[in-house]
Amino acid sequence: MSPDPADNRFARDPELAQLHEELTRPDDADDHDASETDTDERAAATLLPALNASMLSPTVRRYVTELLIGGENPTPSTRQKLVEAANRGLRNRRAYRAALPALLAFKREEANIEVTELADALQVSAGDVYDMESGRLNVRDLGAERIAKWVRTVRADPAVAVGALRHVLELSATSRSPQAAGRRRSGQISDTDRRLIDDVDALLSDQES
Amino acid sequence: MSQPVTPARTKAGRWRVDDELIQAAREGKEHAGPFLVSLYAPMLLGYARGLASDLGDSGCEQICEWAVERAVRKIDLYDPTKGDFAGWARGMLRYAALDYRRDNARLQSLDGLDLAEPEKLPSREIPEDVTAALAEVVGQLSEADQAILALREIEQLPSQTVAALLGISDAAVRKRYSRARQRLVRIAQNDQRLTSFLRGGHP
Numbered sequence: 586m587s588p589d590p591a592d593n594r595f596a597r598d599p600e601l602a603q604l605h606e607e608l609t610r611p612d613d614a615d616d617h618d619a620s621e622t623d624t625d626e627r628a629a630a631t632l633l634p635a636l637n638a639s640m641l642s643p644t645v646r647r648y649v650t651e652l653l654i655g656g657e658n659p660t661p662s663t664r665q666k667l668v669e670a671a672n673r674g675l676r677n678r679r680a681y682r683a684a685l686p687a688l689l690a691f692k693r694e695e696a697n698i699e700v701t702e703l704a705d706a707l708q709v710s711a712g713d714v715y716d717m718e719s720g721r722l723n724v725r726d727l728g729a730e731r732i733a734k735w736v737r738t739v740r741a742d743p744a745v746a747v748g749a750l751r752h753v754l755e756l757s758a759t760s761r762s763p764q765a766a767g768r769r770r771s772g773q774i775s776d777t778d779r780r781l782i783d784d785v786d787a788l789l790s791d792q793e794s
Numbered sequence: 795m796s797q798p799v800t801p802a803r804t805k806a807g808r809w810r811v812d813d814e815l816i817q818a819a820r821e822g823k824e825h826a827g828p829f830l831v832s833l834y835a836p837m838l839l840g841y842a843r844g845l846a847s848d849l850g851d852s853g854c855e856q857i858c859e860w861a862v863e864r865a866v867r868k869i870d871l872y873d874p875t876k877g878d879f880a881g882w883a884r885g886m887l888r889y890a891a892l893d894y895r896r897d898n899a900r901l902q903s904l905d906g907l908d909l910a911e912p913e914k915l916p917s918r919e920i921p922e923d924v925t926a927a928l929a930e931v932v933g934q935l936s937e938a939d940q941a942i943l944a945l946r947e948i949e950q951l952p953s954q955t956v957a958a959l960l961g962i963s964d965a966a967v968r969k970r971y972s973r974a975r976q977r978l979v980r981i982a983q984n985d986q987r988l989t990s991f992l993r994g995g996h997p
Binding site: 609627629634639640641646648652655671672676678679682 | 819820821822823824826827828831835836838839840843844855860862863865866875876877878880881884925928929932933936937940941943944947948949959961962966970975978979982983992
């Protein structure tokens, strides 16, 4: 197969056009030097897995991208599935940046756990679960054991959950007066909140070990 | 994959994801999803078919879905200094294809069928100084050699797919690839860090 003379994919970029021409130019070198020795082959097989895009020249990186960017247009149903996949990724990102109630609500949905099932596990009403997930119920009023159980039931990552607990406590501390929140200075949470975080962390660590 | 790129699709800016869109995805903003899909779905679908044509239409679509979700979830890991977003997204697709093959192999194993061909994995961990030496060696190769190695080794495309993309024969691709490997090894043999590593030792 010889290069298509009508192939003008890179006509707008002389550097890419030149590289493409070099790659597709008929090869007049002898065949006999094209075979690799076993030693060469072993060396290449050892080194090449470490090859990555950052080692390539900017022109080569651009060329590969332009060569592969065309692809094919998705059908409407495939596009819809891909948009849903992207949205799942975005929801996941929002949840992981969120305070604890939003994270645990997301994890419950992700794990397909019914509200009633979670309510039974936590020995609260379904209405309480909705209040917990929406943030209407203050996490401080739940206690460390119930928070830890909530985290475990929805199978959230303990470290992420503890971070999200700290986040919600910081958020609510800054929305309260310094006296009410027991803050010593800006950016700090109260000793009571600190103890709650430590207790939840310890309970989740116990469960892990 | 075999569909040629049209000039309209390579207009400057059309396929460049700007920082704002990446930032929107990082912040989990809803509008980022459809935009990213519009920009990259054609490339990912075409790439999936080139990379894993044996998986069929549904398999390729599935790995694209996984790749898109993974790319958005892990977008914090994208480092523009190491390559463009398109290349990074293709990396996500390669992981997704690997996951798909593993899942499939597990299912086949459960069904008592033959296992799928195992994925080739690097046999040794590559230390940082060896990676740096390899980067210097790659920098001494011609851009044509770099490109053929990139398509075969980094993008992991079969030679037939590369041949279709370039518009040359499969035999020509194999020959160019073999020569690029040889030239890389020849240059590497002049670097003490690499020869030591290849002998099995490490300074």
